[in-house]
Amino acid sequence: xxxxxxxxxxxxxxxxxxxxxxxxxxxxxxxxxxxxxxxxxxxxxxxxxxxxxxxxxxxxxxxxxxxxxxxxxxxxxxxxxxxxxxxxxxxxxxxxxxxxxxxxxxxxxxxxxxxxxxxxxxxxxxxxxxxxxxxxxxxxxxxxxxxxxxxxxxxxxxxxxxxxxxxxxxxxxxxxxxxxxxxxxxxxxxxxxxxxxxxxxxxxxxxxxxxxxxxxxxxxxxxxxxxxxxxxxxxxxxxxxxxxxxxxxxxxxxxxxxxxxxxxxxxxxxxxxxxxxxxxxxxxxxxxxxxxxxxxxxxxxxxxxxxxxxxxxxxxxxxxxxxxxxxxxxxx
Amino acid sequence: xxxxxxxxxxxxxxxxxxxxxxxxxxxxxxxxxxxxxxxxxxxxxxxxxxxxxxxxxxxxxxxxxxxxxxxxxxxxxxxxxxxxxxxxxxxxxxxxxxxxxxxxxxxxxxxxxxxxxxxxxxxxxxxxxxxxxxxxxxxxxxxxxxxxxxxxxxxxxxxxxxxxxxxxxxxxxxxxxxxxxxxxxxxxxxxxxxxxxxxxxxxxxxxxxxxxxxxxxxxxxxxxxxxxxxxxxxxxxxxxxxxxxxxxxxxxxxxxxxxxxxxxxxxxxxxxxxxxxxxxxxxxxxxxxxxxxxxxxxxxxxxxxxxxxxxxxxxxxxxxxxxxxxxxxxxxxxxxxxxxxxxxxxxxxxxxxxxxxxxxxxxxxxxxxxxxxxxxxxxxxxxxxxxxxxxxxxxxxxxxxxxxxxxxxxxxxxxxxxxxxxxxxxxxxxxxxxxxxxxxxxxxxxxxxxxxxxxxxxxxxxxxxxxxxxxxxxxxxxxxxxxxxxxxxxxxxxxxxxxxxxxxxxxxxxx
Numbered sequence: 074x075x076x077x078x079x080x081x082x083x084x085x086x087x088x089x090x091x092x093x094x095x096x097x098x099x100x101x102x103x104x105x106x107x108x109x110x111x112x113x114x115x116x117x118x119x120x121x122x123x124x125x126x127x128x129x130x131x132x133x134x135x136x137x138x139x140x141x142x143x144x145x146x147x148x149x150x151x152x153x154x155x156x157x158x159x160x161x162x163x164x165x166x167x168x169x170x171x172x173x174x175x176x177x178x179x180x181x182x183x184x185x186x187x188x189x190x191x192x193x194x195x196x197x198x199x200x201x202x203x204x205x206x207x208x209x210x211x212x213x214x215x216x217x218x219x220x221x222x223x224x225x226x227x228x229x230x231x232x233x234x235x236x237x238x239x240x241x242x243x244x245x246x247x248x249x250x251x252x253x254x255x256x257x258x259x260x261x262x263x264x265x266x267x268x269x270x271x272x273x274x275x276x277x278x279x280x281x282x283x284x285x286x287x288x289x290x291x292x293x294x295x296x297x298x299x300x301x302x303x304x305x306x307x308x309x310x311x312x313x314x315x316x317x318x319x320x321x322x323x324x325x326x327x328x329x330x331x332x333x334x335x336x337x338x339x340x341x342x343x344x345x346x347x348x349x350x351x352x353x354x355x356x357x358x359x360x361x362x363x364x365x366x367x368x369x370x371x372x373x374x375x376x377x378x379x380x381x382x383x384x385x386x387x388x389x390x391x392x393x394x395x396x397x398x399x400x401x402x403x404x405x
Numbered sequence: 406x407x408x409x410x411x412x413x414x415x416x417x418x419x420x421x422x423x424x425x426x427x428x429x430x431x432x433x434x435x436x437x438x439x440x441x442x443x444x445x446x447x448x449x450x451x452x453x454x455x456x457x458x459x460x461x462x463x464x465x466x467x468x469x470x471x472x473x474x475x476x477x478x479x480x481x482x483x484x485x486x487x488x489x490x491x492x493x494x495x496x497x498x499x500x501x502x503x504x505x506x507x508x509x510x511x512x513x514x515x516x517x518x519x520x521x522x523x524x525x526x527x528x529x530x531x532x533x534x535x536x537x538x539x540x541x542x543x544x545x546x547x548x549x550x551x552x553x554x555x556x557x558x559x560x561x562x563x564x565x566x567x568x569x570x571x572x573x574x575x576x577x578x579x580x581x582x583x584x585x586x587x588x589x590x591x592x593x594x595x596x597x598x599x600x601x602x603x604x605x606x607x608x609x610x611x612x613x614x615x616x617x618x619x620x621x622x623x624x625x626x627x628x629x630x631x632x633x634x635x636x637x638x639x640x641x642x643x644x645x646x647x648x649x650x651x652x653x654x655x656x657x658x659x660x661x662x663x664x665x666x667x668x669x670x671x672x673x674x675x676x677x678x679x680x681x682x683x684x685x686x687x688x689x690x691x692x693x694x695x696x697x698x699x700x701x702x703x704x705x706x707x708x709x710x711x712x713x714x715x716x717x718x719x720x721x722x723x724x725x726x727x728x729x730x731x732x733x734x735x736x737x738x739x740x741x742x743x744x745x746x747x748x749x750x751x752x753x754x755x756x757x758x759x760x761x762x763x764x765x766x767x768x769x770x771x772x773x774x775x776x777x778x779x780x781x782x783x784x785x786x787x788x789x790x791x792x793x794x795x796x797x798x799x800x801x802x803x804x805x806x807x808x809x810x811x812x813x814x815x816x817x818x819x820x821x822x823x824x825x826x827x828x829x830x831x832x833x834x835x836x837x838x839x840x841x842x843x844x845x846x847x848x849x850x851x852x853x854x855x856x857x858x859x860x861x862x863x864x865x866x867x868x869x870x871x872x873x874x875x876x877x878x879x880x881x882x883x884x885x886x887x888x889x890x891x892x893x894x895x896x897x898x899x900x901x902x903x904x905x906x907x908x909x910x911x912x913x914x915x916x
Contacts, residue, residue: 254518260506265502265503268502272514272515330505
């Protein structure tokens with residue numbers, strides 16, 4: 074994470090600044106109840122952003138994640154109905170993960186085998202999943218088992234267990250990415266697939282797995298979305314662009330090979346914080362979208378600043394001279 | 406020099422390998438055997454199939470016919486990973502580095518997975534490795550910040566890290582100075598003495614002959630035989646490398662006009678891959694740019710067009726040429742005919758008309774509106790003069806043959822009228838024989854209108870036939886200038902391969 078401190082510092086700073094400002098005007102903001110609500114509200118985006126980082130690391134996008142989360146909610150309204158209880162809930166929960174696995178494999182197939190650009194491939198998947206959700210539930214109906222949602226939402230003090238879980242997961246993932254050979258291989262493939270192949274790495278398999286991981290994480294995010302809405306809504310998921318925004322704000326490069334799971338987590342939390350805070354100031358939520366858009370643009374410029382500076386500096390300097398060509402090598 | 410007896414087992418066999426890319430037959434029934442402990446050189450002109458052959462041996466390319474055996478085991482399905490497992494290491498001409506990763510990480514990735522030390526010892530291990538090869542390179546810097554010669558040495562080190570039984574080196578010295586070349590050759594000789602089989606591809610004959618045991622010559626994708634390096638002379642090798650039948654005529658070269666004004670003057674121009682270069686181009690002159698691929702010719706040409714970053718000066722028609730962006734040269738009348746016709750030079754789906762007139766729309770427009778009829782009138786006569794074969798000017802340019810596409814991009818400088826210098830990059834690559842003469846003639850026609858042209862080509866026959874003068878580049882510099890009366894395929898090839906006779910004759914001509 075040599076140069077990766079900037080997004081982490083920026084996001085932390087923004088979270089604290091916005092939190093402090095809000096607290097100064099609304100003392101209930103840092104209350105346990107509100108914080109617990111904020112963290113639970115953030116869960117779907119937090120998890121799916123981790124998935125999005127996987128896709129970005131191999132130089133792709135996955136815009137189908139929100140539709141996948143929606144169909145997971147819809148699936149839950151069939152497989153996790155209030156009438157089921159105990160052990161019998163496990164197959165119902167596995168069904169959601171199964172949908173994630175299948176979607177991930179399908180996306181990866183389109184991208185690796187049919188060689189479609191990831192944005193086109195996942196856009197297609199998005200439409201298919203959206204249509205399927207609406208076919209299964211034409212309108213929001215089908216309550217979801219509250220035993221399940223209670224387990225998902227259970228917290229120690231104001232912190233949901235699940236939140237602790239994703240923080241640990243993100244820390245572990247970043248450690249894996251920058252401190253192990255598997256992570257090194259993933260970054261290598263994301264940075265330069267041709268060289269990676271020449272070095273004997275199976276670039277195709279790594280890209281395949283990255284998209285599957287992205288979809289599986291999105292399906293887990295679907296659980297938390299289900300816990301939030303508690304009903305089989307076919308039009309609920311809208312985190313596709315936000316998850317890409319979070320990954321990028323968190324330091325992921327659109328060209329692949331660079332990114333941070335912790336950074337994405339911080340950024341996803343910050344984006345939720347904006348959504349959460351605006352109503353307190355009686356501001357319309359449209360401003361949230363505009364704020365996020367402007368932030369992304371600013372962040373992209375800022376993150377590129379170090380590279381820009383070196384490029385400008387290099388442009389002033391003369392390029393290094395080449396080794397001299399003399400008769401020695403030719404007559405050797 | 407090690408002497409591998411023919412009794413030593415064969416480590417690498419390429420058997421009856423053929424490979425075509427589209428209509429181009431890159432390799433035709435080529436067989437090479439390399440024994441343990443042998444340094445086997447592979448020589449040939451640009452485009453003779455050397456890199457294709459290595460690509461097949463390393464599992465990166467699949468042969469259409471023939472087979473690859475590494476250490477006696479058939480490479481069934483081509484895959485670089487599989488070839489590596491069988492004991493093959495390769496140093497690629499354009500490297501296999503990941504520039505954003507550190508030197509240490511790059512070296513680490515080059516190791517076979519089972520031999521990698523624990524990741525936490527990565528930097529320590531890499532520092533030891535670099536020291537072992539006696540390279541003073543800091544391992545925690547990104548690969549992209551190293552010089553080209555450091556990157557090239559590390560590419561060879563990476564190939565050696567796999568402790569290969571078969572080592573393929575594709576032009577491993579293009580960015581190296583004499584000292585580094587010596588170092589690399591010592592390393593290669595050591596490996597051969599240890600029993601490795603080594604395929605050494607280089608266009609520098611003296612360098613090759615000083616280390617190789619045997620030499621295989623390729624010409625136009627066809628093997629010309631394998632020889633004992635000690636028993637074959639440079640002249641014999643050159644004679645085998647050249648001698649493609651002359652299949653095309655060239656326009657008549659006008660009498661040299663020594664007194665013509667200098668149109669383009671380059672002084673001390675240098676970029677990342679070339680320089681410093683000094684050059685003067687006279688009105689009416691076609692200057693050839695020769696050299697083995699990857700010696701900076703392309704970058705030099707593109708720097709003049711403002712595409713490649715460079716420092717130093719150039720003047721066109723007495724005025725300073727602004728090469729910070731492509732706009733400066735374009736405005737000054739210096740135009741590039743890109744060798745990448747699909748990607749850069751043309752808009753493949755647009756019509757011939759639109760492609761031809763794109764640079765002169767302002768002149769053809771009335772009140773900001775371009776009349777198609779005016780456009781068609783402007784190109785009609787020219788299309789006939791250049792013999793562009795098309796059904797209609799509204800035909801998408803991608804539906805034309807390669808040669809006619811090239812003619813369409815050549816129409817632009819004719820239409821502009823204020824063009825001073827044409828920079829042509831491989832103007833007849835992928836162009837059929839019939840159309841080639843038309844292109845040569847068009848270039849000659851245009852230069853006789855008082856312009857000049859620089860033609861970068863990898864085909865010595867073309868350079869010898871078309872140009873008034875040829876400069877040869879090596880490692881980014883002009884190493885030789887061949888005047889018109891000396892031009893010939895052999896003379897150019899000799900200069901490119903750095904043969905002693907060429908050096909001698911250039912010394913003769915300079916005294």
